[in-house]
Amino acid sequence: MQNTNIELDKSPSPENVKRRQIIKTIGATIVASTIAAPFVNVRAQEKNFNGKTLRFLTWSDDTGLAALRNIAASFSAKTGAKIVADRADGTSGMVAKLKAAGNKPQYDVITLAGVGAYGLGDAGLLMQPDLARLPNLKDVPEQYRSGANGFGVGYLLWTDGLIYNTKTMKAAPTTHEALWDAKYSGRIFLPPPSWVEAVDLAIIAAQMSGGSQKNIAPGFQKLAQLKDRILMLGENPNQVAELFRTGALDLGGIYSPAFFPAAIKKPEYNMGVTYDMKEGFAAQLMYTVIPKSHPGDLDLIHAFINHSLDPLVQGKMAADVLNGPVNSKAIVSADGSRFVPSARHIADKALVHDDKALALVQSEWVRRYTEMFSA
Missing domain, CATH: 3.40.190.10 (Periplasmic binding protein-like II)
Known part of the structure; x- marks a missing residue:
């Protein structure tokens, strides 16, 4: 300093x-x-x-x-x-x-x-x-x-959006539903189970399926559809960035660009982030x-x-x-x-989970998420 x-x-x-x-x-x-x-x-x-x-x-x-x-x-x-x-x-x-x-x-x-x-x-x-x-x-x-x-x-x-490949995707996705698009099968990544991003993804998936944080079952049912479609769980941000650079990944999330603040700014890594999803985006x-x-x-x-x-x-x-x-x-x-x-996105689209309610169920959710994607 x-x-x-x-x-x-x-x-x-x-x-x-x-x-x-x-x-x-x-x-x-x-x-x-x-x-x-x-x-x-x-x-x-x-x-x-x-x-x-x-x-x-x-x-x-x-x-x-x-x-x-x-x-x-x-x-x-x-x-x-x-x-x-x-x-x-x-x-x-x-x-x-x-x-x-x-x-x-x-x-x-x-x-x-x-x-x-x-x-x-x-x-x-x-x-x-x-x-x-x-x-x-x-x-x-x-x-x-x-x-x-x-x-x-x-x-x-702390804000989590969708990370997308600016070279292989024509435009930024406008919905989390892009993770379920068959054309990206085998070329997507999800957050690992021990991260708060994983439980927030489950909440978003539940909301997309008529559920909520209090009714999480539809979320896990929807996540189960991705079991055989993911390339990896993003435990290592450096590895995630490298797979975007080599063109092996098209899309992933929810995830924060804060995990790779240097790499995501370099054109050769082909990484963009969007918070402009119609469902909103997770924030803590x-x-x-x-x-x-x-x-x-x-x-x-x-x-x-x-x-x-x-x-x-x-x-x-x-x-x-x-x-x-x-x-x-x-x-x-x-x-x-x-x-x-932007300030507009934060005001209109930020989704902050209920910490008190999450504390009662998070260990069980992490177990379910782990079992789903490790089998």
Whole structure:
């Protein structure tokens, strides 16, 4: 990092895939919190924090590095605050770090997946942020402002679309039904069973067949039709990308371009992503949380979270890691906007599953999915 006000405590080896594995949690339904009015003036969030330190925990993968580059570094340059950053291999690693610290103040801000936010909140290790001190939330749709029983502030959407071959397909598919098109038989891939994409695919298949998350049987019946038509389950994103490059794959999903943010931008890999399906697309809200025991200043902490929601910061994060921005005014580069859903798509088509209900059935669904595609 070029900014001298950012330090790294530790740098574990990146694991780009593990944080997408389903973590068993008691989970609760996302509750949209009412934001107190009026918001604190934006200028109050831009005060000089020179001499103050914020301790930040994030992922060790590309998403975490992008957070250090686009959020931490720019906040430090803007306010003079020193950022001490620690990274962990996946959301489960971050949860373990905070639980191990117990009541010892160790971190001020953590960015992680929803299951981790729910788990830490249920364990009594988080404090609820003061949403009135986050003026940039005014440009975030209400359903993405807060969740995890009020302990989390939404900061990005992990978005899953259909990945298609721009060389072998004349146009981007406009429905998930394309996965069942016989002309692509033997040339499609699906998400592996341990990923949340697999259960979201089952939910989408159920909705396409007259079912729902609460009535999943039609979804598994529809997925069974693909048993002998898939080339592979996409456990290894690098392998998926290589098969697109060599022309062995036409289509697959649901899957996120965030799994291969570099390869998908290279023309020779022939990969495109679409979120413009008539059924909508799956999305999972990722959160920023504040540990109950934190060493830093609350003004500094809220200013940092508010900065993460800045439209320019949101645009840079989205373009770097190919996740959906939650700020409806996010400024995404032309290159990045080809691979992330627009504000219109997010508002009209994003499908977020019921975490609380999913927690009760996910292990059984994973078992069924595994047995279906391993036989």
